[in-house]
Amino acid sequence: MRKKVIFKGVALPYLLLLPQLIITGIFFFWPAGQAIYGSFLREDAFGLSREFVGFENFADILADPNYLNAVSNTVIFSSAVAFSALGVALFLAVQADKAIRGADFYKTMLIWPYAIAPAIAAVLWLFLFHPQIGLFGRFLNGIGIPWDYKLNGGQAMLMVIIAAAWKQVSYNFIFFLAGLQSIPRSVLEAAAIDGARPARRFWTVIFPLLAPTSFFLLVVNLVYAFFDTFGTIHALTRGGPGQSTTTLIYKVYVDGVENLNFGASAAQSVILMALVIALTAIQFRFIERKVHY
Amino acid sequence: MRMLMRDTTMEDIALARATARRQARSRWIAHALLALGVLIFAFPIWITVVGSTHDVSTIGRGEVPLWFGGEGVANYVSAWLRGGSSLRTTGAVPAWLMLWNSLNMAVLIAVGKIAISLLSAYAVVFFAFPGRMVCFWLIFITLMLPVEVRIIPTFEVMVNLGLINSMAGLVVPLVASATATLLFRQFFLTIPDEYVEAAKIDGAGPLRFFKDVVLPLSVTNIAALFVILFIYGWNQYLWPLLIVSDKDLETVVVGMTKMIGTGDQQNEWNIIMATAVLAMLPPVLVVILMQRWFVKGLTETEK
Amino acid sequence: MATLSLSGIRKSFGQTEVLHGIELDVADGEMIVVVGASGCGKSTLLRIVAGLETPTSGTVRIDGRDVTKLEPADRDIAMVFQNYALYPHMSVFENMAYGLRIRGLPMVEIRKRVAEAAEMLEIGPLLERKPRQLSGGQRQRVAMGRAIVREPKLFLFDEPLSNLDAKLRVQMRAEIRRLQKRLGVTSLFVTHDQVEAMTLGDRLVVMHKGRAAQVASPMEVWGVPADTYVAGFIGSPAMNFLSATLVQGGGGAQLKAGPALPFADGPRPGEDGTKLVIGIRPEHVQHLPDGAGALPLAVDLVEPLGSETVIHGRLPGEEVLVARLPLAAGAIGEVLPVGLPPASWHVFSAEGARLPARATAPA
Missing domain, CATH: 2.40.50.140 (Nucleic acid-binding proteins)
Structure with missing residues (x-):
């Protein structure tokens, strides 16, 4: 789509674009290029010289059990976060759509967690599940379930999943509710006249109509779980205990900032970039389809 | 046509009653489930707010209070002026300073993004010039590279430019992103061609048209985007963590989590909780007060 | 007051030529209606006269002056759009005054002109309203007012009545006709409605597939149609x-x-x-x-x-x-x-x- 009426001139549009192009160039393309370049180099132990090593960094990463561990952590963490955040949000949105009276009140009460930073959300759950000071943490220990997410990897994973999903529900809720409210009443009425009971109506009419929204949200939630949850993990577990909550993005940080392994970190960045580009491409295909549809 | 008539039977009446009962029940269940949902979302906040009004030893002992205590004023005053820390470390940063830094960062990011996106979207939509599509794609592709992905090389660039430990370093790299540009582009495309034609006939040039027509028409979009971007800016974590080591530039989200040490018993939990409340208050208020624009902005940026 | 003269106007979009050489001379104060089915090129012709499109070849002269390469703002024309194109954030007054303000007229003069036009169009009490608070007919009047205050050499109308309901359309049609006669401004009016064309125009240009099939007075077009297209297009039933x-x-x-x-x-x-x-x-x-x-x-x-x-x-x-x-x-x-x-x-x-x-x- 484009305008048929436009202004003439060449210098002015470039002038208008300049700020964005400069910032994009310096802070996006240069670093991205650096990452790709760096992923083929290796620094010596003193950081004095770099040599070209081809795909060795990538090969090393993919052979590194720690990296493979991070991959499997990411898969578990991301799918758990995405599906629980989507499921709860859809469930609540359906209820809010049903309860016509007070729907706005529930909406207000459910959307504000969107404003809470992932790291803050993590701390709020820390207050609840801390083994010594947290209500639930103490309760679990009290009834004989040894609870300490700082020692138990599985419990740590559970904690970061809950904290990350909790915050994302409101975002999904907003979209699901908007999606539900955009389904034409006449379609639902037609289904009711066809004799479909509410539950059946949901699965045969509403759910398929929400499919585009759900798919879009799935991609957004995965991107969120991959990248935005750095704060959650950093504030709650620092990737531990051991490396049980180290995800890919956390590992990039650890290798680059704490271990100062430039080549490995750059190679990981490149892999992540490829991942995001793939996800964005999928989403873009989907947007295109939605436009035609 | 023949019609079969029959009287309303007792079964019909019973069916009508059962239907009414079922509908009422389903409404009540919906309300109950929603209330439960609201509770789940509110509970962690409740615990935190309540905790921030007790003294440090109450919490430290693990007596999780469910109702307000009497130390609220004292806790907030000391969080605001002194800052909390795990007691081992020195150099606590007072909450007012961290909040001020966060406010600066969030507002500068939001305003900066909106400003450069408005300009670039205007150029892409309302002009035909060589390289237009190239520029559009250069911007669009950045949608695919969140700062987290390219964090280390970007950090190196910042070091080279000497932007470490500065507000500019905190803000400028986050100012360019495709999302806002795409939103404005989409909105500009819905501005009827006739406005441009009318403006041309009225004798308005591109800059005048931008100022007199496009900008006023964009006000709600700008407001919506401001809410989203303010929250985005306020909630930044990894970038400030990396760029800022100077305590005078500490932002509240990062600073608050830094208060939690590893030796648990010594944490000033009450002050930490008060700071957590202060840290989430501004974005939550923005969302609640500007809910209409916020929902609009959110659902439209992602379309 | 001015004449308009088009000679050899051709226009191509990419490979397709939509205007195949239009010749037209409009006398001072004349109302010309360009009529034709959608896609016949009538709107393109109007936009070329307005300066919103550049012809592939041919010249546009207003009062003898070649304006083919000039911007719309430099042609001394005013235009009434199909959907009125009133700036939604400006009041009626600001909408009407905008073009004058850009031209740097003193505020006293702007107020005077807007007041006059508002009186003529009976929209005086609406000056402080925003377009969304107006009915379709009122918006139409404001759009006319915006054109009138400019006191241009040429009025251009791009199907201005097509968004009104049938009754209002008849009323506004008569009003436009009266106003145009009273102001005596040379006008070009584009429409697809043959009744509108017959009742409004001093002369009609019946367009068909990028050509002017006939240029003549309404009665001549009706009585002596130049070809079967014109004959079938004008008159109802056909x-x-x-x-x-x-x-x-x-x-x-x-x-x-x-x-x-x-x-x-x-x-x-x-x-x-x-x-x-x-x-x-x-x-x-x-x-x-x-x-x-x-x-x-x-x-x-x-x-x-x-x-x-x-x-x-x-x-x-x-x-x-x-x-x-x-x-x-x-x-x-x-x-x-x-x-x-x-x-x-x-x-x-x-x-x-x-x-x-x-x-x-x-x-």
Whole structure:
């Protein structure tokens, strides 16, 4: 789509674009290029010289059990976060759509967690599940379930999943509710006249109509779980205990900032970039389809 | 046509009653489930707010209070002026300073993004010039590279430019992103061609048209985007963590989590909780007060 | 007050040429209506005059001055848009004043002009309102007002009435006509509505596939259409077209539906047996109850309009004929005796061009 009426001139549009192009160039393309370049180099132990090593960094990463561990952590963490955040949000949105009276009140009460930073959300759950000071943490220990997410990897994973999903529900809720409210009443009425009971109506009419929204949200939630949850993990577990909550993005940080392994970190960045580009491409295909549809 | 008539039977009446009962029940269940949902979302906040009004030893002992205590004023005053820390470390940063830094960062990011996106979207939509599509794609592709992905090389660039430990370093790299540009582009495309034609006939040039027509028409979009971007800016974590080591530039989200040490018993939990409340208050208020624009902005940026 | 002159206007979008050389001279104070079906190029022509499009070739002159390469703002024109294009965030006053402010007129003068135009259009009390608080008719008036305050050399109207309901449209049509006469501003009015065209224009330009099929006064376009397209486009219900062949040494036509009749206005050139198209307007079809020389019309649809009745039917040879009869005549299934008086014929070649009567040498 484009305008048929436009202004003439060449210098002015470039002038208008300049700020964005400069910032994009310096802070996006240069670093991205650096990452790709760096992923083929290796620094010596003193950081004095770099040599070209081809795909060795990538090969090393993919052979590194720690990296493979991070991959499997990411898969578990991301799918758990995405599906629980989507499921709860859809469930609540359906209820809010049903309860016509007070729907706005529930909406207000459910959307504000969107404003809470992932790291803050993590701390709020820390207050609840801390083994010594947290209500639930103490309760679990009290009834004989040894609870300490700082020692138990599985419990740590559970904690970061809950904290990350909790915050994302409101975002999904907003979209699901908007999606539900955009389904034409006449379609639902037609289904009711066809004799479909509410539950059946949901699965045969509403759910398929929400499919585009759900798919879009799935991609957004995965991107969120991959990248935005750095704060959650950093504030709650620092990737531990051991490396049980180290995800890919956390590992990039650890290798680059704490271990100062430039080549490995750059190679990981490149892999992540490829991942995001793939996800964005999928989403873009989907947007295109939605436009035609 | 023949019609079969029959009287309303007792079964019909019973069916009508059962239907009414079922509908009422389903409404009540919906309300109950929603209330439960609201509770789940509110509970962690409740615990935190309540905790921030007790003294440090109450919490430290693990007596999780469910109702307000009497130390609220004292806790907030000391969080605001002194800052909390795990007691081992020195150099606590007072909450007012961290909040001020966060406010600066969030507002500068939001305003900066909106400003450069408005300009670039205007150029892409309302002009035909060589390289237009190239520029559009250069911007669009950045949608695919969140700062987290390219964090280390970007950090190196910042070091080279000497932007470490500065507000500019905190803000400028986050100012360019495709999302806002795409939103404005989409909105500009819905501005009827006739406005441009009318403006041309009225004798308005591109800059005048931008100022007199496009900008006023964009006000709600700008407001919506401001809410989203303010929250985005306020909630930044990894970038400030990396760029800022100077305590005078500490932002509240990062600073608050830094208060939690590893030796648990010594944490000033009450002050930490008060700071957590202060840290989430501004974005939550923005969302609640500007809910209409916020929902609009959110659902439209992602379309 | 000004003249407008278009010569050799061509316009291509990519490979497709949408205007194939338009010639038009508009006299000072004249109201020209450009009419045609959608896609005929009429809007493109208007936009070229406005300066919103540049012609591929040809020149646009306003008052003799070549403005082809000038920006719209430098042409001293005003335009009323189809959807009015009122800036939604500006009040009625600001909308009308905007063009004047850009031109740097003193505020006193702007106020005076807006007040005058507002009075003329009876929108004085609405000046502080925003466009969304106005009805369709009121918006239309504001759009007119915006054009009037500019005191331009040329008014351009781009289907300004098409968004109004039928009743309002008739009213605004009359008002535009009165206003244009009163102000005496040379005007170009684009529409797809033939009634609008007939009632508004001093002259019409009937456009067809990027060409001006006919440029003439409304009555001339109706009475002497240049080709079958114009003949069919102007008039409602549309003109009937019957196939025929030339007979009697060019002196008459043999209708496919029946009789051979001599032309009323003289012979046409051409060999006998040449294919012709005979046009006759529904209102000229006669009902012949006594049956003398009548053709049988098998009626298949009757549309009573009150004072008249529109009858659709088929002639022998299965040709369709529509008749507009001044009485409640005919019923579905009935065979109505109708006459096609040659005095009301329009004679066209098989390709559709009008065939005028040959000037016959006196015997």
